[in-house]
Amino acid sequence: MIRTHGAGQLTAHNAGDTVTLAGWVARRRDHGGVAFIDLRDATGWSQIVIHDENVAGALRAEWCISVTGKVSLRPDGNANENVPTGAIEVICDQLTVLSEAAPLPFPIDSGERVDANEEVRLKYRYLDLRREGPAAALRLRSKITTTIRAVMEGEGFLDIETPYLTRSTPEGARDFLVPVRLQPGSWYALPQSPQLFKQLLMVAGMEKYYQIARCFRDEDFRADRQPEFTQLDVEMSFIDQEDILTLTEKILQKLWKEVLGIEISTPIPRMTFLEAMRRFGSDKPDLRFEYELVEVTEYFANTEFRVFKAPYVGAVVMPGGASTPRRELDGWQEWAKARGAKGLAYILIDATGEVTGPVAKNISESERAGIAAKVGANPGDAIFFAAGERDESQKLLGAARLEIAKKCNLIPDHMWEFLWVVDAPMFEPTDNGGWTAVHHPFTGPKPEFAATFDKDPANALAYAYDIVLNGNEIGGGSIRIHQREIQQRVFDVIGLTREEAQSKFGFLLDAFNYGPPPHGGIAIGIDRVSALMAGVESIREVIAFPKTASGGDPLTGAPTPITPAQRKEAGIDKSEKLEKSEK
RNA sequence: GGCCCGGUAGCGCAGUUGGUUAGCGCGUCGCCCUGUCACGGCGAAGGUCGCGGGUUCAAGUCCCGUCCGGGUCGCCA
Numbered sequence: 001m002i003r004t005h006g007a008g009q010l011t012a013h014n015a016g017d018t019v020t021l022a023g024w025v026a027r028r029r030d031h032g033g034v035a036f037i038d039l040r041d042a043t044g045w046s047q048i049v050i051h052d053e054n055v056a057g058a059l060r061a062e063w064c065i066s067v068t069g070k071v072s073l074r075p076d077g078n079a080n081e082n083v084p085t086g087a088i089e090v091i092c093d094q095l096t097v098l099s100e101a102a103p104l105p106f107p108i109d110s111g112e113r114v115d116a117n118e119e120v121r122l123k124y125r126y127l128d129l130r131r132e133g134p135a136a137a138l139r140l141r142s143k144i145t146t147t148i149r150a151v152m153e154g155e156g157f158l159d160i161e162t163p164y165l166t167r168s169t170p171e172g173a174r175d176f177l178v179p180v181r182l183q184p185g186s187w188y189a190l191p192q193s194p195q196l197f198k199q200l201l202m203v204a205g206m207e208k209y210y211q212i213a214r215c216f217r218d219e220d221f222r223a224d225r226q227p228e229f230t231q232l233d234v235e236m237s238f239i240d241q242e243d244i245l246t247l248t249e250k251i252l253q254k255l256w257k258e259v260l261g262i263e264i265s266t267p268i269p270r271m272t273f274l275e276a277m278r279r280f281g282s283d284k285p286d287l288r289f290e291y292e293l294v295e296v297t298e299y300f301a302n303t304e305f306r307v308f309k310a311p312y313v314g315a316v317v318m319p320g321g322a323s324t325p326r327r328e329l330d331g332w333q334e335w336a337k338a339r340g341a342k343g344l345a346y347i348l349i350d351a352t353g354e355v356t357g358p359v360a361k362n363i364s365e366s367e368r369a370g371i372a373a374k375v376g377a378n379p380g381d382a383i384f385f386a387a388g389e390r391d392e393s394q395k396l397l398g399a400a401r402l403e404i405a406k407k408c409n410l411i412p413d414h415m416w417e418f419l420w421v422v423d424a425p426m427f428e429p430t431d432n433g434g435w436t437a438v439h440h441p442f443t444g445p446k447p448e449f450a451a452t453f454d455k456d457p458a459n460a461l462a463y464a465y466d467i468v469l470n471g472n473e474i475g476g477g478s479i480r481i482h483q484r485e486i487q488q489r490v491f492d493v494i495g496l497t498r499e500e501a502q503s504k505f506g507f508l509l510d511a512f513n514y515g516p517p518p519h520g521g522i523a524i525g526i527d528r529v530s531a532l533m534a535g536v537e538s539i540r541e542v543i544a545f546p547k548t549a550s551g552g553d554p555l556t557g558a559p560t561p562i563t564p565a566q567r568k569e570a571g572i573d574k575s576e577k578l579e580k581s582e583k
Numbered sequence: 584g585g586c587c588c589g590g591u592a593g594c595g596c597a598g599u600u601g602g603u604u605a606g607c608g609c610g611u612c613g614c615c616c617u618g619u620c621a622c623g624g625c626g627a628a629g630g631u632c633g634c635g636g637g638u639u640c641a642a643g644u645c646c647c648g649u650c651c652g653g654g655u656c657g658c659c660a
Binding site for chain 2: 029047051061074115118174193217218220439475549
């Protein structure tokens with residue numbers, strides 16, 4: 001090592017020691033005869049005192065330097081209690097410029113509070129990551145993955161890698177495709193997840209598999225979505241749902257304990273999918289605040305108001321919402337329309353308990369009289385209604401609930417509300433009247449639906465579970481189908497012929513001819529978990545080199561066009577062979 | 584793919600009903616400064632106003648198109 005100590009590790013105990021530090025010029029305070037340089041490295045920073053004007057005057061921000069000198073206690077009254085190394089300083093004896101830095105595109109360590117915009121930060125991500133916040137986010141993520149590996153190792157899991165160049169998996173997202181030079185016209189797909197491989201590993205008798213795996217999906221972006229992202233992927237044999245939930249809770253408990261020093265109480269509460277939809281209008285309820293949905297279909301069973309003559313009528317209360325300005329109430333209508341609804345009916349309960357608002361005059365005297373009590377609204381509140389199909393209306397109210405929480409600041413800081421959402425439907429209707437698997441087609445039915453799921457797909461429940469944190473789905477999994485007969489009936493329900501199934505993932509079905517064990521697993525989104533634990537808004541903050549919303553990387557400039565020669569060599573334009581699997 | 588917001592000096596921003604030479608802070612560069620810690624003082628440089636077209640005597644400002652970034656709905660486990 002060309003240094004003896006970390007710049008952030010020096011304390012009063014080091015006083016008198018001669019040390020050599022190496023790092024970057026963070027801030028400099030040049031007084032002419034004496035200058036102070038904050039020298040920063042990965043451990044923190046220390047103040048360097050330089051008495052030679054020529055040495056100090058030449059230094060610039062972010063030059064890489066090494067300094068040898070004696071650690072001394074700062075003169076009386078000059079200690080800085082706000083920083084760990086504030087008691088001491090290093091009197092520079094010898095300073096070596098290891099490398100110089102060009103003028104910076106944005107402030108790194110100047111003490112400026114202003115932030116550069118994200119695109120500039122990403123273009124110079126190597127400078128961005130010298131900054132305290134971004135660096136801390138990556139350090140936190142490293143601690144997360146390290147902790148996970150320790151838990152998995154302790155539980156006897158095998159870390160097994162699976163291919164990145166593979167064939168399309170049937171999970172529904174668009175694949176990233178890779179041309180194959182040796183077989184012009186044929187393409188690899190990057191895996192959307194290691195789903196099929198981990199099931200093959202169960203057939204192979206590995207019994208306990210995990211991987212911190214990169215996954216690829218060619219879909220549009222969000223703040224919490226990237227085209228490549230990372231999952232903790234887990235699969236186990238000879239287990240039941242309870243085993244997966246217990247293991248997952250152990251991982252989460254250890255993570256929060258080790259990384260944040262927070263105790264999570266287990267078992268984590270559970271809620272069925274239907275209950276989540278009924279009470280929160282979401283398959284990933286945010287339990288950090290109340291104001292649950294209230295169904296009022298019965299209450300308005302005999303209403304004269306046409307809008308409320310619907311299969312489902314529900315309500316959600318906005319505390320203090322009665323004083324919402326008209327313009328904002330109109331804004332809610334726009335908000336609802338943007339979600340594909342016709343609008344969002346509302347009534348206002350004024351301070352005296354009087355019911356007002358455009359809908360008020362459409363409902364009867366008695367309906368007006370009891371509605372506040374029915375939905376738990378107080379004077380001064382607003383009540384929003386959705387009426388229509390149950391599922392759609394609940395989702396609209398669920399979204400409204402979240403919007404209300406945001407507007408009214410109902411979400412407390414520093415709360416970690418975990419929840420298992422279990423018993424999701426196995427199938428959902430497709431646009432053309434058929435059925436499709438909600439998870440993926442290898443998800444088993446709950447045992448009590450094993451005999452009936454194909455006769456009554458609408459009501460069949462899947463042996464699946466999602467782990468939710470503060471309204472974010474951070475992972476999910478299922479107990480898989482290991483019986484050929486049940487698998488075939490699932491394919492029948494979703495309208496997949498034997499030939500199609502065979503050509504898409506015949507290799508898995510073949511494997512299942514050879515004594516597949518009962519198995520199941522889960523996948524946890526590492527990016528999202530890291531972002532939540534780091535307290536940052538976007539998963540881009542916990543990814544070293546993330547991409548922008550159009551899939552670009554401002555740093556490398558990827559993606560780029562390819563040359564005609566590359567194009568030819570890759571075989572992209574070769575007339576395609578007759579692909580056996582057409583997705 | 585739809586909708587919303589944004590793009591003005593290296594960075595963060597202001598720029599009025601269209602009107603003279605487009606401003607402010609930070610940074611940069613030069614000079615000065617022996618106890619600062621967002622050090623301070625004096626001075627200077629730095630701009631295709633994202634790009635293209637249009638309206639106008641006149642466009643950073645209005646209109647159309649387009650590119651880029653962010654968000655959101657669709658999509659996506």
